[in-house]
Amino acid sequence: MRDSQEADEADLTGAQHELVEEFAETYGLADHLDVFHRVAQLLQHIADNENPEPDLTAGEAQALGRETSHPWHQPRLLYFTILVCSLGAIEQGWAQTGINGANLFLGQALGIDSGSAHDSFILGLINCGIYLAQGLFGAWLAEPVNSRLGRRGAILLASSLALLGNIGSALSPSWQILLLCRLILGTGLGLNSSTVNVYAAESAPAYIRGGLGVSWQMFTAAGICLGFLANVALYSAPSDLIWRLQLAVPLAPLIPLLLLIYSCPESAAWFTKRSKYGLAFASLSRLRNTELQAACEVYSAYLSNRILNKELDTEQPSAFTALASLITVPRNRHALYASYTVMLSQQICGINIIAFYSSTIFSSSGFSTQAALWASVIFGLLNFLFAIPAIWLMDALGRRSIMLWTLPPMALTMFFASLSLSLPEGTARFVLLAGLVYLFCMLYSPGVGPVPCAYSAEVFPLSVRELGMSAAISTASLWATVLSLTFPALLEGLGEQGSFGLYAGLNVVAWLLCWMFVRETKGVSLDHGMDEVFLPDQTTYMRQQLAAFWQGRGRT
Structure with missing residues (x-):
């Protein structure tokens, strides 16, 4: 191989050479000029195979080859960063199941256990408080807070709010204070979920971004499981103390998150959006196997930003214009329909109702309180x-396909669970109901569970990606609020059997909506490829799906 910078430069045009020189000098990267020359060569060769191959070092060539042969061979710091981010997901799941167990005790402790419409509404509001705050405040704080504090600063603020919310909930002297603390907790969780998903995606290399993108849902599930275990572990605590402990212990993952977040590098993408390419290169070099791979991503972002700035005449669109473009621009609107559909489907399938109220449902179905808690532990573990198989299924089956394959059997399990509740109380009813709830969970976890966040993060163009993600999370949170708020009254009016039957029907509705609005994104590039997927108008797309169905090709 040639090892002289002059030989590398000879393969570039004069304009390309000058651009690389200008970039390196402007952003304090002159000491790495030789690396960026090789990057320019590499990008030129990728764009046109007739251009000469770049003259890479042996280590660089090996690292590029291993992107395909050993894609999961990455620096430890990358996985450490994903793991630290995942602590926020554990808190998200644990907060859900903390209230699940506390529901058995806090009503009596706070004087809202009469079963009246007022008390049922208050109990539902306390349960859905975290989702209400996520949808109205937390999710929408992501863009302004990230702009000012960066990804790590936003996660630090969000985790601090969540910590305050957990402590306040545990010490609440009345339901009014408890509700306020749940809203603070939800605000922190909403900001965390919006930021962590973006931070993890920006930290991961493109060729394993889908697999790493599953980490949020997978560790949220881990948090749900830990929450159920904590509920069982605290079962023997005094009745006037148990619910307070159940609301306090979800703060456990927040402590290491607060301590470790600044040991992770700031998002390189956050730096490049602010034209701080020197800092972006320093950050990304810690997360990639070679400086060449880091330089390639940074220089590609620089070239893309130059084109974008020219198109916008150096003026960025206002926040209102960007938000409005989610509706006014057809390509964005079609992505919004798809994103909203998968988020809505995740909520109306019934999973959050089970996460919130499984202990209550099992208990009212004849289980002892302790048996109900153990049944919920198994649910959380499953x-x-x-959720682990989703790491591979997301790219093997495709996002749309996995939704369409899992929703029908989920509807059937809900329907049979409804029928099982007509059986007399006893072992048979206990085993059948628990088995059907577990089967529902096993179908949900690799499909409807991980798809919505990963799908919503990829369908929007870069110019509105953060806003689109905030809108998607807000949608999911507000629907979770509605469902959680109405479920106590639903149980009162329809009973357990009618409630399960209703959610069986809602899974069918979710399947129809996914068939109509969700477009497949498996293997599609984030820029031009996604534009091609979401440019056709909705009527044209549905006609294509009907034509494929009648021709027996069933494009999913």
């Missing part, structure tokens, strides 16, 4: 274990 939710985590069956």
Whole structure:
């Protein structure tokens, strides 16, 4: 191989050479000029195979080859960063199941256990408080807070709010204070979920971004499982103390998150959006196997930003214009329909109702309180274990396909669970109901569970990706609020059997909506490829799907 910088430069045009020189000098990267020359060569060769191959070092060539042969061979710091981010997901799941167990005790402790419409509404509001705050405040804080504080600063602020919310909930002297603390907790969780998903995606290399993108849902499931275990572990605590402990212990993952987040590098993408390419290169070099791979991503972002700035005449669109473009631009609107559909489907399938109220449902179905808690532990464990296959299924089957394959059997399990509740109380009813709830969870965890966040993060163009993600999370949170708020009254009016039957029907509705609005994104590039997927108008797309169905090709 040639090892002289002059030989590398000879393969570049004069304009390309000058651009690389200008970039390196402007952003304090002159000491790495030789690396960026090789990057320019590499990008030129990728764009046109007739251009000469770049003259790479042996280590660089090996690292590029291993992107295909050993894609998961990455620096430890990358996985450490994903793991630290995942602590926020554990808190998200644990907060859900903390209230699940506390529901058995806090009503009586706070004087809202009469079963009246007022008390049922208050109990539902306390349960859905975290989702209400996520949808109205937390998710929408992501863009302004990230702009000012960066990804790590936003996660630090979000985790601090969540910590305050957990402590306040545990010490609440009344339901009014408890509700306020749940809203603070939800605000922190909403900001965390919006930021962590973006931070993890920006930290991961493109060729394993889908697999790493599953980490949020997978570790949320782990948090749900830990929450159920904590509920069982605290079962023997005094009745006037148990619910307070159940609301306090979800703060456990927040402590290491707060301590470790600044040991992770700041998002390189956050730096490049602010034209701080020197800092972006320093950050990304810690997360990639070679400086060449880091330089390639940074220089590609620089070239893309130059084109974008020219198109915008150096003026960035206002926040209102960007938000409005989600509706006014057809390509964005079609992505919004798809994103909203998968988020809505995740909520109306019934999973959060089980996460919130499984202990209550099992208890009212004849289980002892302790048996109900153990049944919920198994549910949480299955939710985590069956989320793991999604790391491979997301790219093997495709996002749309996995939704369409899992929703029908989920509807059937809900329907049969409804029928099982007509059986007399006893062992048979206990086993059948628990088995059907577990089967539902096993179908949900690798499909409807991980798809929505990963799908919503990829369907929007870069110019509105953060806003689109905030809108998607807000949608999911507000629907979770509605469902959680109405479920106590639903149980009162329809009973357990009618409630399960209703959610069986809602899974069918979710399947129809996914068939109509969700477009497949498996293997599609984030820029031009996604534009091609979402440019056709909705009527044209549905006609294509009907034509494929009648021709027996069933394009999913």
